[in-house]
Amino acid sequence: MIRLQDIADMAGVSRTTVSNVINGNTKRVSQSTIDRITAILKEQNYVPHMGSVMLSGHGSRIIGVVLGFSFIHGMQSLQDSFVGEITGTLQVEAENRGYYIMLIGGERIDNVVDMASRWNVEGLIIIGYNEEQYHQLSRKLNKKMVLIDAYPKGGYSFQNVGVDDYSGGYQIGEYLHSCGYHRALFVAETEQDSDYARWLGFKQAMEKKGGFCSRSRYVVVPQEPRRRLKKYEELLPHFLETKALAFSSDYTAVEAINFFTDRGIRIPDQISITGFDDNFYAQIVRPKLTTIHQDVHQKAVLALRKLLLMAEGKEPAKKNVKSPVWLVKRDSVKE
Numbered sequence: 001m002i003r004l005q006d007i008a009d010m011a012g013v014s015r016t017t018v019s020n021v022i023n024g025n026t027k028r029v030s031q032s033t034i035d036r037i038t039a040i041l042k043e044q045n046y047v048p049h050m051g052s053v054m055l056s057g058h059g060s061r062i063i064g065v066v067l068g069f070s071f072i073h074g075m076q077s078l079q080d081s082f083v084g085e086i087t088g089t090l091q092v093e094a095e096n097r098g099y100y101i102m103l104i105g106g107e108r109i110d111n112v113v114d115m116a117s118r119w120n121v122e123g124l125i126i127i128g129y130n131e132e133q134y135h136q137l138s139r140k141l142n143k144k145m146v147l148i149d150a151y152p153k154g155g156y157s158f159q160n161v162g163v164d165d166y167s168g169g170y171q172i173g174e175y176l177h178s179c180g181y182h183r184a185l186f187v188a189e190t191e192q193d194s195d196y197a198r199w200l201g202f203k204q205a206m207e208k209k210g211g212f213c214s215r216s217r218y219v220v221v222p223q224e225p226r227r228r229l230k231k232y233e234e235l236l237p238h239f240l241e242t243k244a245l246a247f248s249s250d251y252t253a254v255e256a257i258n259f260f261t262d263r264g265i266r267i268p269d270q271i272s273i274t275g276f277d278d279n280f281y282a283q284i285v286r287p288k289l290t291t292i293h294q295d296v297h298q299k300a301v302l303a304l305r306k307l308l309l310m311a312e313g314k315e316p317a318k319k320n321v322k323s324p325v326w327l328v329k330r331d332s333v334k335e
Contacts, residue, residue, distance in 0.1 A: 002044050010044075011037050021098075022061065038098045061099050063307065064121040064143075065090055066106035068128025080251070081279040082296060086127060086148065089300035097308065109133065113141045123307045126150075130193070134158050144310040146303045151193040156319040159310070161303040165194045168292035168325040169201025172246045172274050173213075175290075175327055177206055179335050181244035181272060187219045187256075188248035189228075195248045198276060202246055221252070228252070232259050243271055244333070250275035250282045250291055257285055257332065268334035278328055287331035294325045 008015045013033060020029060021037045040046075065087055091101045099122070104115045106126065116124060123144035126134070131152040138145065138158075146159045169186075176184045186202045188195035199218050206213035219235065222228045232239070239245060247253035253275030257267055267273055267287055275282055278293035302323070306316050 002046055007037065007040055007044065007046060010040050013037065041098070042095070060120040060122060062102050062119055062121045063094055063099050064102050064104045064116050064124045066104045066112055066124050066126040066129070068106040068126060068133065070105070070107060081281065082277060083127065085296045086300045089297050090125060090304055093301055093304050109137050109140065112137060116141055116143055122311050125303050125307055144307055146306045148299060148303055149194055151197070158319065159306050159316060160320045161299055161306065162320065162322050163294045163299065163325050164322045165197035166201040168276055168294070169198035170205045171327045172292060173202035173205030174208065176244050176246060176274065176333070177208070179333060182206070182211060183242045184244035184246055185217050185219050185239070185242050186246045186248070187221060187252065189221060189223045189252065191220055198248050229259060232256065240271060245271065246274045248276055250277040250279045250289060253289055253291070254281045254285045268332055272333040274333060290330045290333045291328055292325050293328045295323055298323055
């Protein structure tokens, strides 16, 4: 096992200097020395003893990634492609900057407080919290925090990174309307946050030329897979009548494609389907899914940059950063 002294010898510095870099106490260390030591640490796969790091009183170099939900779309959260890409990107980008990632189950706020305090994390990047949960946590824990895809009731009082969900919904609605699907339905698992913002954009686009898009065209389906498929079965005649479905996620859109295909219903000849996210599944399903692309990798990078800026005592210019989204036309819509 490589020792701290070995790293110091390779870098041509003292053991104390290496320890200071690991612990984040770098005020008197030049940037070139920091870069050299960090490169050697990474090259040698050196893992510091976390107990020593915490007792040092300096930064732990640990960033907590809080998952506010155990299940999504009826499966474990880490099985979801969106969550997987976010956490995977954060791990790679953090390690490139000399930090470590710790996943923390966030359904119980007391658990987040306990883990973040025990491991002296530098800050938290939080997925799946709403405004109320954020305020509950911030009252109990004095740590820098950046949320991903959170929607406040009013203006943003916290740091957040998201995408322009309204624009994505609008682009889908506008496209389906231009293809003649004036009665298309919007299908989602919730009536809040990103789902609702996407619906508002979809509705606005459908009403662009003087039409009316009633709330009855916002179809909410169960989050549990078996109950969701049962709902599809109940709504099948209505689905076929409207001829087009805009799903709020790629996962449920792909699930629906499989549902219709299993029943001999041809896509897009008998019914057109769109998704949202442009994830891995959208490109391997047949027919390939027309969807809205969001840059999940960029979302994770922006969240990390925000947090590290805050860790330096600086305030990001904007509390909420929204990345653009765009329509990707494939084969699941009959034009």
